Amino acid sequence: MQVTVEATGELERRLTITLPGSDFESKVQERLRSMVPRIKMDGFRPGKVPYKVVERRYGSAVRQEVSDEFVRDSFRDAIKQESLRPAGMPQIEPPQLEAGESFAYTVTFEVLPEIESVKLEGIKIKQPRAEVTDKDIEGVLKKLQEQHIEWEPMERPAQEADGVTITYHGSIEGKPFPGGSKENFFVILGKGTTLKEFEEHLIGVNKGQELTFEITFPEHYGNQELAGKKASFAVKVISVTAPRLPEINEDFAEKLGIKEGGVEALRQEIKISMTRNLEQAVRDRVREQIMDGLLVANPTNLPISLVKEETSILLEQAKNNLAKQGVNPQEISLDESPFVEQARRRVALRLIFSTILEKQEIKADQDKIKQRVTELAASYEDPEEFSRWIFSDRERLSEIESAVMETQIIDWVLDHVEILDESMSFEEVVNPQISPAKEKVQG
Template sequence: MMVSVQALQGLERRMEVSVPASRVEQQVDKRLLNVSRTARIKGFRPGKAPIHVIRKHYGVQVREEVVSDLIRETFAEALERENLMPAGGPRIEPLAAKKGGDLKYAATFEVYPQIALAGIEGMELAEPKAPVTEADVDAMLESLRQQRPDYVAVDRGLQDGDRVTLDFEGTLDGEPFEGGKAEGHQFAYGAGRMLKDFEDGIRGAKAGESRTIDVTFPTDYPAKNLAGKTAQFVVTLKAVEETRLPEIDEEFCKSFGVEEGGVATLRAEVRENMERELAQAVRNRLKAQVMDRLLEANPVEVPNALLEQEIRDMQLEALRRMGARDARQLPPREPFVADARRRVSLGLLLNEVIRSADLKLDSAKVQERLDEIVSSFADAEAARRQYLENEGALRQLQTMVMEEQVVDHLISKAKIKERKATFKEIMNFGASDASDQMGLPA
């Protein structure tokens, strides 16, 4: 077998393969012989037709099958011989496949980039350090109070912080419009849940009162038929309720599952949770910095096949989150390109870290992580069995653990400078999990 490889633009390669005619004919003859054992041809008993008759009836079909199989086999052999790793499937171009002649074809494909990792040793990271203070615990308890509000009907005008229940009906140029009518609509007044003109128009109104108000829709309003236009709304308030927060007492503690120890126990549990969340947030900050430094020090040429697959995966995930299933409703690809490129780049770099550092998946850490996950289920053992029987879920878990091992390895090589911070500063770092920045295949 003869193989030649030509480097095209970027990561693209064109590989021409020539398979000797003898190998092709040997496979054709072998397969025709197998066919002859069961072939049913008019005028002959089953399995008794001469080979030249079999060749006449099945020769073309068998040769096509042999050529297809040999292309698949020899493509893999040629890749191994040339030490090439394709990123995505090849485009096959048949060059010659005539009877009695060599089988020749060209395969065009992208390869993975060669990566020489830089910037690993001495990577500079900033680690924020902060205690959980009594004031932080107080603020968290206040947040918990906000989660347990009571609502009391009041006989006064509507003001910020109240909960209001109302009916409304809107018209545009005297005609009703879609989405312009509701009954029993309830929301927290002053929180920006409704358009500003709408909220301003009912400020000070009491339960039972009706008002007719003008509401101008923003020019960038999603409903194009309303954008920039002014509608009239008839609004009737059904209820105005004042928000009253509970006292932090025994009953309040019990509402969060603290049956004994009262406020002191609740504070201790809140502090413990805050310290755990703080540690994870610090870890996420370090992880994000590691990913940024790795990308900055190692620009990667991304195979287009991998990029397009990642974009497609992100589009499908967005479709799933929207509750749709029809792939024809995929959102536009452009908003996903930058994030997809980052993910693929990180995936390539992190896999190279694994290879160069000879990192192995720690099964004990996989077990620890699984224990954490199933501990939140009522029947932990049933959840464990279900997890282990789901190949996709288990593979995803293993990928998560491997990611953490990679980050641990990179942090161990870094120069870390501690920086004083507050609990609030660290926790406001961002809602996105640093694992979203990782690109290891699931």
């Protein structure tokens, strides 16, 4: 086998692979002769069909079959011989199968970039240091109270923060419009869930009252068909209710699933949950810093084919998410461009992580895999059954292994970079502000 390699781009390679034509022809004839005893054809006894007849009938298909095998096997041997690592699917220019000629074909593909070593210079990690305080617990209790507000009927006029149930019918120039009518619509005054001008007309209303008023939709209203238009509404007030926060007592704790221990047990459950959330949030913040740092310290050209493949995956995920929300993806034109930078980031990180795994000879720690499965199983009614379900499927288990190896990579990086403690509150860690745009990935 003769192989020539041509660099046609930064990462693109063009291979010309040549094999003796006699080897190909011999294999074709061997395959055809092996078929003779099994061929049944009208006018001939079974197994007695002449070779020439078999060749005439099946020669073209057999030549294509053998050609595919030669290409597959020789390409595999060629990239091994030349120490090439293809990225994505190769583009094969099929050989011209002329009798007596050499079996030659060309393949064009991108190779994975060579990363000699992963650089860590300049990477500094801010490690959040925070704890769950009594004040944090009180804040969660307050939110739980608000989530379980009870609404008491009022005979007085509606005021700010009240809940008003109404039936309304809207029209524009005397004609109803889509979404302009609702039965038994509940609105909390001052929450901003409806247009401010609409809510202002409900301040001071009483149960059973009927009223009509006009509002003008904002120029930048979400529904462009209504933007800037004046609408008339006929409203009937069904009820006026005032919010009442439930007392934090044993009954409240039981309503939240605490069978024994009352309020103190509820506080302990909240603290355990918050501590778990805090630990995860710290890991997530450290992980993001490490990934950002690795990308900045290790710029590299990326195979276009891998970026396109990853972009397609992200686009498909977006379509699936729309479908889960009840949106028909076929009716929405999604552009790939918003997903390209995220795809580049993921491809770059995958290459960097692969290099770390290879150079540092990191293997998935089996004890950590079992520990991770145990942690996941703890939230299920039958942890043992969940664990068996994970270990019984190679694909599911490989997802756990990948997560564990990523954690091992993060731990290795942390052992080799500067870590700065950063004092933060619980809220600052678990509810971070929107982070600035990620560094663009070179290549």
